Amino acid sequence: MNPTVNLSFLLQQLLILLLLPCRWKIYTRAAVGKWELLQSNIGISAMHMQLLNNGKVIIFDRTDFGPSNISLPNGKCRNDPNDTALPIDCTAHSVEYDIALNTIRPLMVLTDVWCSSGAVMSDGVLLQTGGFNDGEHAVRTYKPCNDNSCDWQEIKNGLAQRRWYATNHLLPDGRQIVIGGRRQFNYEFYPKKSSAEKAYNLPFLVQTNDPRIENNLYPFVFLNVDGNLFIFANNRAILFDYMKGVVVRTYPAVPGGDPRSYPSTGSAVLLPLKNVHGGAIGAEVLVCGGAPKGAYINAQNGNFVGALNTCGRIHITDSNPAWVMETMPQARVMGDMVILPNGDVLIINGASKGTAGWEFGRDPVLSPVIYRPDNGIGSRFEVQNPSTTPRMYHSSAILLYDGRVLVGGSNPHTYYNFTRVTFPTDLTLEAFSPSYLNPNYANMRPRIVSPVSQPTIGYGQLLVVQFTVSSMLNKNLIKVTIVAPSFTTHSFSMNQRLLVLSQNVTVLGKSTYQVRVLTPGSGNLAPRGYYLLFVVHEDIPSDGIWIQIK
Numbered sequence: 001m002n003p004t005v006n007l008s009f010l011l012q013q014l015l016i017l018l019l020l021p022c023r024w025k026i027y028t029r030a031a032v033g034k035w036e037l038l039q040s041n042i043g044i045s046a047m048h049m050q051l052l053n054n055g056k057v058i059i060f061d062r063t064d065f066g067p068s069n070i071s072l073p074n075g076k077c078r079n080d081p082n083d084t085a086l087p088i089d090c091t092a093h094s095v096e097y098d099i100a101l102n103t104i105r106p107l108m109v110l111t112d113v114w115c116s117s118g119a120v121m122s123d124g125v126l127l128q129t130g131g132f133n134d135g136e137h138a139v140r141t142y143k144p145c146n147d148n149s150c151d152w153q154e155i156k157n158g159l160a161q162r163r164w165y166a167t168n169h170l171l172p173d174g175r176q177i178v179i180g181g182r183r184q185f186n187y188e189f190y191p192k193k194s195s196a197e198k199a200y201n202l203p204f205l206v207q208t209n210d211p212r213i214e215n216n217l218y219p220f221v222f223l224n225v226d227g228n229l230f231i232f233a234n235n236r237a238i239l240f241d242y243m244k245g246v247v248v249r250t251y252p253a254v255p256g257g258d259p260r261s262y263p264s265t266g267s268a269v270l271l272p273l274k275n276v277h278g279g280a281i282g283a284e285v286l287v288c289g290g291a292p293k294g295a296y297i298n299a300q301n302g303n304f305v306g307a308l309n310t311c312g313r314i315h316i317t318d319s320n321p322a323w324v325m326e327t328m329p330q331a332r333v334m335g336d337m338v339i340l341p342n343g344d345v346l347i348i349n350g351a352s353k354g355t356a357g358w359e360f361g362r363d364p365v366l367s368p369v370i371y372r373p374d375n376g377i378g379s380r381f382e383v384q385n386p387s388t389t390p391r392m393y394h395s396s397a398i399l400l401y402d403g404r405v406l407v408g409g410s411n412p413h414t415y416y417n418f419t420r421v422t423f424p425t426d427l428t429l430e431a432f433s434p435s436y437l438n439p440n441y442a443n444m445r446p447r448i449v450s451p452v453s454q455p456t457i458g459y460g461q462l463l464v465v466q467f468t469v470s471s472m473l474n475k476n477l478i479k480v481t482i483v484a485p486s487f488t489t490h491s492f493s494m495n496q497r498l499l500v501l502s503q504n505v506t507v508l509g510k511s512t513y514q515v516r517v518l519t520p521g522s523g524n525l526a527p528r529g530y531y532l533l534f535v536v537h538e539d540i541p542s543d544g545i546w547i548q549i550k
């Protein structure tokens with residue numbers, strides 16, 4: 001090896017060491033993140049968002065908002081006599097966002113997708129269900145493509161029941177479960193095993209329903225590591241064996257008794273699953289924010305009460321589970337919870353007063369907060385730099401493959417209203433970059449060099465990933481994580497889960513490393529499908545690469 005190169009490398013390392021204390025100061029003092037405006041006008045308000053494995057994001061709002069600000073391509077119009085706003089509509093209500101090119105392409109969705117639900121299937125196709133009016137029984141698919149030829153496909157009457165404000169989850173057998181929705185105290189699967197298969201009753205949704213407010217919509221649903229579903233509605237949860245239709249466990253109500261699901265609209269995540277290759281894996285759920293009991297009726301009377309400032313955290317796999325309460329730096333309703341590649345949780349968007357629903361939110365919370373689940377109670381929350389854009393009702397946020405968080409939407413009106421309203425309809429797209437993307441950490445950031453194409457791999461298999469880190473590697477602070485891309489709407493990210501994989505790092509050469517990763521052991525841990533894989537070094541993630549677990 002050339003001795004000059006070696007010497008300069010050593011000097012560089014020395015310099016990095018000398019600079020380290022100063023950089024840490026930056027990290028702790030100014031670990032506040034950065035906002036960037038990506039698009040000042042995508043034509044629609046980002047009510048629903050889903051990242052696909054071709055690096056594009058599908059965004060849609062509703063078809064009966066009246067004309068949007070983006071035309072359908074090639075002079076196309078949608079002719080729908082049943083549309084409540086505009087029977088002949090030549091504007092788009094769905095777009096495809098290309099992350100790398102930062103461009104928008106209008107899409108044509110045929111029936112009303114308002115307040116619907118969805119998830120990406122195992123083959124990477126987005127499957128979206130329900131909506132309003134003529135869309136309430138529809139199932140729609142969107143198959144990712146790279147030549148701009150793809151668009152929404154519609155399966156009329158794909159659902160047994162109308163689904164409006166329901167929640168979906170991908171299952172280990174490759175089907176999706178669709179749970180609840182307005183006046184639907186039941187669940188169904190898609191696709192169905194036979195055309196005769198109907199919906200199944202779920203009494204828990206009757207028990208948690210307050211008929212005046214319907215405070216159990218968009219329930220928080222997570223696939224537990226034992227294969228059962230954790231279902232949270234209103235202020236409490238059950239563990240549900242969906243195959244037998246049996247409640248396996250009833251969890252205690254969240255202390256305080258206030259509702260957390262729509263329209264009280266807190267949010268929830270399944271915290272990172274660890275040691276996923278063997279032994280007993282515990283699972284924890286974190287529920288944050290919402291609006292107190294009575295907030296909706298108060299808002300109807302023009303009284304916007306303060307949002308909840310508490311989170312509840314519970315070990316859902318414990319034999320005697322109990323909620324542990326924590327206090328957030330700010331109260332928040334309609335916040336989104338996004339799991340970052342390093343396992344931290346970003347709480348973003350929303351308001352500090354009022355509730356979800358038309359015109360019912362006040363006092364936007366502009367600063368996101370990062371929650372570090374592995375820190376001790378009292379040192380988990382960190383307030384981030386504020387945005388300048390209120391993100392009220394019908395806003396959303398999702399993780400991108402490069403570690404940024406895409407933020408869009410906000411429309412608390414029954415139409416697109418840009419003037420003479422407190423919170424105008426918002427057509428912008430922003431990105432929030434957590435401090436780990438600060439250029440100061442560029443030399444600590446892992447860069448994955450192989451595999452280069454999306455590998456397909458089974459359960460409990462070894463995957464070899466090569467990466468570079470230009471600064472000195474701290475082998476003990478390497479993590480490999482996989483993240484399922486979520487379907488996000490109304491402050492809940494359906495199908496969101498992050499797994500920390502078992503791994504070993506070896507040195508291949510100067511700045512080049514190899515990590516042997518064991519994929520999850522079963523579909524209960526990670527249903528078959530596409531995941532973003534990140535190598536994380538000292539909490540700083542690489543860009544993600546897609547893997548398909550099959």
Ligand SMILES: *[C@@H]1O[C@H](CO)[C@@H](O)[C@H](O)[C@H]1NC(C)=O
Nearest residue numbers: 043067068069070071072091
């Ligand atoms: C979008 O809004 C701008 C500014 O009001 C207007 O000039 C343009 O015609 C609109 N485009 C569509 C397709 O509605």
Ligand SMILES: *[C@@H]1O[C@H](CO)[C@@H](O)[C@H](O)[C@H]1NC(C)=O
Nearest residue numbers: 079080081082083111133134
């Ligand atoms: C409009 O609604 C009616 C009544 O539900 C239905 O029969 C008809 O097929 C719908 N038309 C279209 C174009 O969807």
Ligand SMILES: *[C@@H]1O[C@H](CO)[C@@H](O)[C@H](O)[C@H]1NC(C)=O
Nearest residue numbers: 066413415416417419420421
């Ligand atoms: C919003 O826009 C619609 C349609 O243009 C209009 O009818 C309605 O009055 C507006 N609402 C407000 C609050 O200005």
Ligand SMILES: *[C@@H]1O[C@H](CO)[C@@H](O)[C@H](O)[C@H]1NC(C)=O
Nearest residue numbers: 462502503504505516517518
């Ligand atoms: C990493 O090394 C440990 C100890 O040698 C071993 O038990 C484990 O199975 C290895 N994991 C992988 C993914 O190779």
